[in-house]
Each structure stands twice: as C-alpha cells, then as structure tokens.
Amino acid sequence: MSTMTRRLFIASLPPALLAMRTAAHAAPATDLELIARQKLEPAIVTLHRRLERLTSTLTFMTTGAHPDDEPSGLLAALRHVYGIRPVLYCITRGEGGQNNIGAERGSVLGVLRTREMQEASRSLDASLAFGGRGHSDSVHDFGFSKDPNATIDRWGRNRVVERMTWAFRQYKPDIVMNCFLDVAGQHGQHRAAVVATFVTADISGDAKEYPDQIASGLDPWNVPKIYSPAYGGGGGVYDDETPPPPTTLTVTAPERDKISGATFPQMGEWSRSCHLTQGMGKWREEPQTEWQLHLARVAKGEPAKSESDIREGLIATVGDIAKLDGMPASSADALRNAQGLIDEAIADYGDPIVVVNKAVEIAKAIAEARKQLPQELRAQVAHRLERKTREIDLVLATAAGMHIRAFTDGEDLKPGDNITIKTLVEAPENVVIESAEIIARKGLTSSNDQLSVAADAELTNPLTEQFDPLGGNGDAFVRLTAKIGGHSAVLDVDLEDALRVVPAASLELKPDAVVFNTAADLAPVAMTATVANAKVGDLKFDLPEGWALNPSGEAPDMSGTFDLQPPAKPGETRFAIEPQLLGKDAYAINTFTYPHIGRSVVPTRVSVPVQTVGAELTGLKVGYISGGNDKVGLWMKRLGIDVIELSPADVEQGGYRDLKTIVVGIFAFGKRKDLAKAVPELHKWVQDGGHLVTLYHRPSDGWDAEKVPPLFLKIGSPSIRYRVTDAASEVDILEPEHPLLNKPNKIGPDDWANWDKERGLYFASEWDKAYKPLLAMSDKGEDKLQGSLLSAEIGKGRHTHTSLVLHHQLDKLVPGAFRLLANLVQPA
Numbered sequence: 001m002s003t004m005t006r007r008l009f010i011a012s013l014p015p016a017l018l019a020m021r022t023a024a025h026a027a028p029a030t031d032l033e034l035i036a037r038q039k040l041e042p043a044i045v046t047l048h049r050r051l052e053r054l055t056s057t058l059t060f061m062t063t064g065a066h067p068d069d070e071p072s073g074l075l076a077a078l079r080h081v082y083g084i085r086p087v088l089y090c091i092t093r094g095e096g097g098q099n100n101i102g103a104e105r106g107s108v109l110g111v112l113r114t115r116e117m118q119e120a121s122r123s124l125d126a127s128l129a130f131g132g133r134g135h136s137d138s139v140h141d142f143g144f145s146k147d148p149n150a151t152i153d154r155w156g157r158n159r160v161v162e163r164m165t166w167a168f169r170q171y172k173p174d175i176v177m178n179c180f181l182d183v184a185g186q187h188g189q190h191r192a193a194v195v196a197t198f199v200t201a202d203i204s205g206d207a208k209e210y211p212d213q214i215a216s217g218l219d220p221w222n223v224p225k226i227y228s229p230a231y232g233g234g235g236g237v238y239d240d241e242t243p244p245p246p247t248t249l250t251v252t253a254p255e256r257d258k259i260s261g262a263t264f265p266q267m268g269e270w271s272r273s274c275h276l277t278q279g280m281g282k283w284r285e286e287p288q289t290e291w292q293l294h295l296a297r298v299a300k301g302e303p304a305k306s307e308s309d310i311r312e313g314l315i316a317t318v319g320d321i322a323k324l325d326g327m328p329a330s331s332a333d334a335l336r337n338a339q340g341l342i343d344e345a346i347a348d349y350g351d352p353i354v355v356v357n358k359a360v361e362i363a364k365a366i367a368e369a370r371k372q373l374p375q376e377l378r379a380q381v382a383h384r385l386e387r388k389t390r391e392i393d394l395v396l397a398t399a400a401g402m403h404i405r406a407f408t409d410g411e412d413l414k415p416g417d418n419i420t421i422k423t424l425v426e427a428p429e430n431v432v433i434e435s436a437e438i439i440a441r442k443g444l445t446s447s448n449d450q451l452s453v454a455a456d457a458e459l460t461n462p463l464t465e466q467f468d469p470l471g472g473n474g475d476a477f478v479r480l481t482a483k484i485g486g487h488s489a490v491l492d493v494d495l496e497d498a499l500r501v502v503p504a505a506s507l508e509l510k511p512d513a514v515v516f517n518t519a520a521d522l523a524p525v526a527m528t529a530t531v532a533n534a535k536v537g538d539l540k541f542d543l544p545e546g547w548a549l550n551p552s553g554e555a556p557d558m559s560g561t562f563d564l565q566p567p568a569k570p571g572e573t574r575f576a577i578e579p580q581l582l583g584k585d586a587y588a589i590n591t592f593t594y595p596h597i598g599r600s601v602v603p604t605r606v607s608v609p610v611q612t613v614g615a616e617l618t619g620l621k622v623g624y625i626s627g628g629n630d631k632v633g634l635w636m637k638r639l640g641i642d643v644i645e646l647s648p649a650d651v652e653q654g655g656y657r658d659l660k661t662i663v664v665g666i667f668a669f670g671k672r673k674d675l676a677k678a679v680p681e682l683h684k685w686v687q688d689g690g691h692l693v694t695l696y697h698r699p700s701d702g703w704d705a706e707k708v709p710p711l712f713l714k715i716g717s718p719s720i721r722y723r724v725t726d727a728a729s730e731v732d733i734l735e736p737e738h739p740l741l742n743k744p745n746k747i748g749p750d751d752w753a754n755w756d757k758e759r760g761l762y763f764a765s766e767w768d769k770a771y772k773p774l775l776a777m778s779d780k781g782e783d784k785l786q787g788s789l790l791s792a793e794i795g796k797g798r799h800t801h802t803s804l805v806l807h808h809q810l811d812k813l814v815p816g817a818f819r820l821l822a823n824l825v826q827p828a
Helices: 031-040 043-053 072-081 106-124 148-155 157-171 188-203 211-215 264-272 318-322 329-347 352-371 375-399 632-639 648-652 673-677 679-687 806-811 815-824
Strands: 006-011 059-064 085-090 127-130 175-178 225-229 249-252 290-298 403-408 418-428 431-440 444-447 450-453 476-484 487-494 506-510 514-517 525-532 548-551 559-565 574-577 587-594 598-605 608-613 621-625 642-645 661-664 691-694 713-715 764-767 771-773 789-794 797-802
Touching (some): 043 329, 043 352, 043 375, 059 188, 072 264, 085 106, 085 157, 148 157, 148 188, 318 375, 352 375, 352 487, 375 487, 418 476, 431 444, 514 525
Parallel strands (some): 175 225, 621 642
Antiparallel strands (some): 225 290, 418 450, 444 450, 476 487, 548 559
C-alpha cells in the first residue's frame, strides 16, 4: 500500500512498546490463520469496501424471528451498491431449531446459532442485535408455530415490543423491512415478527412509551419507511396460499459486484453459508438484479403507490444533510465539500496516498459539522455523522497501510484473574500511535496492557446482545488512537479470540440425564463427578427423600464416582440433581468448536434430570444407524435395550443381518452414504423378516419416496401442512389392536401427556396401501393428519416410519416416548 518505511509497535502505551511474545494459547490467530486472512483480505479490496460505507448515511434494518431469516442477497446489494448500513434484528436465538452439524440442542444450540449469526453479519458488514436473552427467557425459539398472536403472547407481548422499541431507538433505522409476510401458511414466529414490527413502529416515536429508555439517553424514533417483501415465502416449508402484496419498489443492482466479480446472490450465500446448523449455503449460478418490495408504512402521510429508488424522501448522503433546514451555512459548506471528496476518494481508491489526503479533509469537514450541529437537528443527524467519523477513521487506517492485531496469551479468565492484552501495530513512519487503551465492561479493570477481573465479576454471557462490524465487541477490546495526516483516528480493535470470564470452579457430572426403568430390576446408576479448581469433597447434593448418591470407593480430590440409588418403589417421578460447589451453584463449562465460528464456551448450571419410566422391553438386540443428529441410540441403552451401533463398515458388509430390528436415526439417509448405498440390501433384509424403523426425515435428507422406503412413502410438502405444533394436541388411535400400540406396553392417553414443543413434523402425505396409519392428530381448527406413524407388513418383515419427534421427547425425558419406542423396536 505504501513505500514508506514501516515500524512495528507493541501496545498498550506506555510501557509496552517492547517486543512481541509468542502466544501459548488458542486465543491469538495461528500463523496459518494469519496467512489465510492476508491472502483473502487484500488491502486494496478492504479499502474499497470501507470507502463504500461513506456513500450513504442510511440504515436499513431487517426484523426477523430467527438467525437465517435475513434476505442476504438483497442486503449484499444494498450494502455494496448503495452503501447502506444493514442492521439485522433477531427476536430469538434460534434455540428451537434443528442442527445439521452436531448434537447441540436447546440453550447451547442458541449460543451456536448466535455465533453463526455474528459471522453471517460480519460477511454482510451488518450490525446485529437480538431481542431474546436465551432459553430461560420467555422470548425464545420454542419450535414451529402457526398463530402469530399466540406466539407473541407466549413470548410476552410487552417484552417483545419493549426490546424492539429499544432497537429502533438505538439504531435509528431509516428503513425497516420485515423478512417475511404475515399471511396464513407462514411460520407463526415469522408472522409474529411482522406484527411486532408494526406495533413497535406506532409507539417508538412517543417519548411517553418506555420512558426509561429515554432517560438512559435514547431519543424517540419514528421509522420513516417500513417495507414488506412483494414476493412469497413458499417452497418446501411454507405455503403461498395468500398472494404477496403489490410491488411498489424494485431495488436494482448490477449483475455483478465490480470488486469481487460475484453476483449479489452469491455474496448473499457467503453470509448464508455461516448458518450451517440450518443446512444453508448453496452455489447460486444465476444472477439476480432485482428485488421487489412493498412500501407498507411511512411515518407521515400515505405510502406512495410507486417509488423509483429506495432512498427517496430520506437523508441518504452527507450532501443531503447539508440541505436540511436550520443547518448553519458553514456546516452546510463543509458537508457539501465532504460529499465531493467522498466521491473523489471512491474514484481514486487505487491510490492510497491520495485517499489518505482526501479522507483527512473529509474527517475535518465532518468534525466541523458536528461541532456546529443545531440542537433541533441532533436527533436526525448526530448519529449519522458519528457513524461517518468512525468509518472515515477505518478508511484512513487502511489507506495509510496500518495492520493491527489485539490478543491475549492466557486461558479463559476466572474471577480474580489478571491477563495481558497485547496490541501489535504495523504502520509507516508518518503514522504516530498516540494511545492504546483497553475498554472493558463492568467488573473488569485495565491498567496499561493489564486486565484484572474482580472477584465478584459476572460471568461472560455467551449470548452477546449486539455486534458491530466496525469493532468494539466483546467483554474487552482495544481503542487505538493513531495520528494520520494530522488527524487523530480512533479505532476499536476486537480481540482475535473473545475474552471470556468463566466460573472459578466447574463440575462435569455424568451422565447428563438419568432414566430408571421401573419395569426392570432397579439397580444403582453409576455417576462420575469431575471438578476443576475445587475438590470432590466441596460438592453437596440435595436429593428427594428415599434417593441417595453414595460415593463408590475412594476418590481422588478432582474426580469421584457415585452410585445413584433409587428407593425400592419410586413410582413415576422426576427431579433434578443440582449440586452446590464451594457453596455456590455448580456450573459445567461446555466448549465446542466449528471451523466457521471458532471456539465457543458456554457455562451452564449443572442440572441432571432424573426420570423414572415403566417400559416393558422385548429383550432383543436392536441395531441403530445414527445420522449424528440425535441421541436415540443412547436413550435406548439407558432404558435397558441391548443396542448395537452400526458403523459404516457394519452397514456396507451386512453386519446387521442377524438382527431382528434396526432403527434409522433422523436425517441418516441424507448423512450416511453407506446407508444410502445399502438400501437394496436393507429392503431384502425386511423381506426376509427384519423390522426397519425409520425416524423422521425431511424430503431433502436423501428420502426418495420411490426408492428409500421398502414401499412408496412420500413426505409431505410444504411441511407447514404436514406437522402438528401443539404438543398437547389430542391423539386418535386408528388401530387400537395394532401390536405396535399394545406390545409390550399398552399405549394410552397418559403416554401422550407432557410432550414438549410439538408432536411431529414432516408427516407422510401419501403411502402405499400396505401401510396402516396408526394415529391421527392435528392443530386446532385443522383437519386430522394420519401420516405421523405408519407401519406395513412387507414379506416376512415390517417397515415402520414415524414423524413424531421422538428424539426430542427422549431428550426431554418424556415417559410416553420411552414406552412407545420400546414398542416400536419389537420384532416384525
């Protein structure tokens, strides 16, 4: 970028302009990661991307229910063609969704999808905010729903609106767009986001609504425009039974981005591919240059019937700010000059030295306008100029040839710990590093390059509430001030791996859930407790009367084994083992790492549920073919079933032939090539007397209705028509005498009680006449569906397919699910 002599700084200042030390922790980037980053982020590209931001003063916010709801291709076009700042607002963390890449569920899945959303936002250069606070908060993803108002009521109407009002006032969007439509046939949570958006827009400009927000420094904000999609949201999941609203605006873009050469749908997929838990990320061959929108609401007057440009009627550029009534003449002149310089800098981006000179002048003009900004214009303008100031400073850093890293060389922190934060700055001679200050949240204090954690500091919340692509994220970051061309640029530098405060002591208590089958001889369940930074003797357990957790043998200080002993006749009961460690609630530290999001650490209150179940068993060995997305094999073992996990070699070599029953886990036909290849042999095994039990699959999971099941069985699409979301919906028994509902357990009304989230999804819609539907159920006001549990006699054997969410009910220790599963694995 520059031929000037380069210098290397180690900050903070003073006294740390010393020498770089080798990091001994996973926090700083590795050499290979740094090489990859440099290769994928040429400075000339970064400079153009940062200059693009200066071309607009608009903020475009999307409101969605879950991570991955955002219209990524449109957002890529708005950001890179129009320079508009995207902000993504998500009501929930997506903790009720599926997981295509691992076994994380519930609250931990919420953390995983939060991290995916952050990386997706980073790819779009978008800011991000969440409304939900996690799985224990009422505002969370509880699975599929159909009724928007019932959804909002379940979340807590006031809570949803209050948090969205905060987001409107915090980010001051000029444009809000609903990700979906509030029409029948759409996900109820998507529809709820639409309802909440319009309710919020009606009150966010009223200072009497949520006055605590105003007292904290936020201004009332009337959203100038709200758009809805002028296209449907159908496909394999949703149902376009209601047509979309008419198009009032067509957003247009070139066929390709001039810097990357990619189409905007392809750039959108760069972001969507971060949502791997949801199976996102597709190669988009065809370009898209138009997006149809419907102007649904304006702050003043009636919505226009048509617009030629999304920026119409808005303060869209620095030059537009100069035109506002009441702007002092000198400020207006400065802003007009800044607008001209922005245009010139974009044209000259290939010459960084020229860009530096122009950016310094832009910065001076913006600073002059900010000083003289009249009070009556502050609410409409101040946030725009403040954002431009930050964006200009980043342009200057790139154009000047600065390269900045900030990282720690220690492990995750515990209350009372200290750590060094190192800031590495590479810059030419004419850049003067004025300061490097650590900015940290409450409970963390800094001095020079040292950070200290108070003994009573709160733990890091892995569900970060906001993300800003300009930096300043996490529990701590570095604020670097550098003088470039006489201008002091302030840069917020995120740590390469987020700093985390975790519990001082932690506990791993295994197993993480316990089932006692009271239909068999009761025996103690062995449990293992492993503690960190404490002793096993520091644990205390409080169990219900009659239950005992007895040490088994002498235990080392850090690990011990216990026998969980039930009473002689426990009946059907449920409780949770929630130990104390060092006199406080015990926490486990869950850590997971995926290449697309890096490492995440989730402190979780230790709570091991214990459930008694009365399930008679057949005594047979059962084969289990896992797709890696459920724990059904584990639950069968804990129930007392003799389970053989069938490996790819077992499947390929026919190692299952002597078994009487095989269970295929969810998604497995799409996840395991060995299983898909073995379908003809499995069909022969069924004909010869085997019982094949398949758990729910989506049509996209390699499920060919003509080839995968032994006889024709089609999964319904769109899936909204073929699911029952009410976990308490009435279940009709269609075949009362069928062996699967009677042997070895009589399935009755109690077995359908206390189900969680939903009954099932991806029900079958059509099937061969040999299949008998055993159950019928529906959501309120809908026709009964019969495709949740089907079974057919085929030759000497049987195929049973269920779309009930048994895997989820087993995770929630629902007794009826265990009893039904015990029946499903009986021989043909």
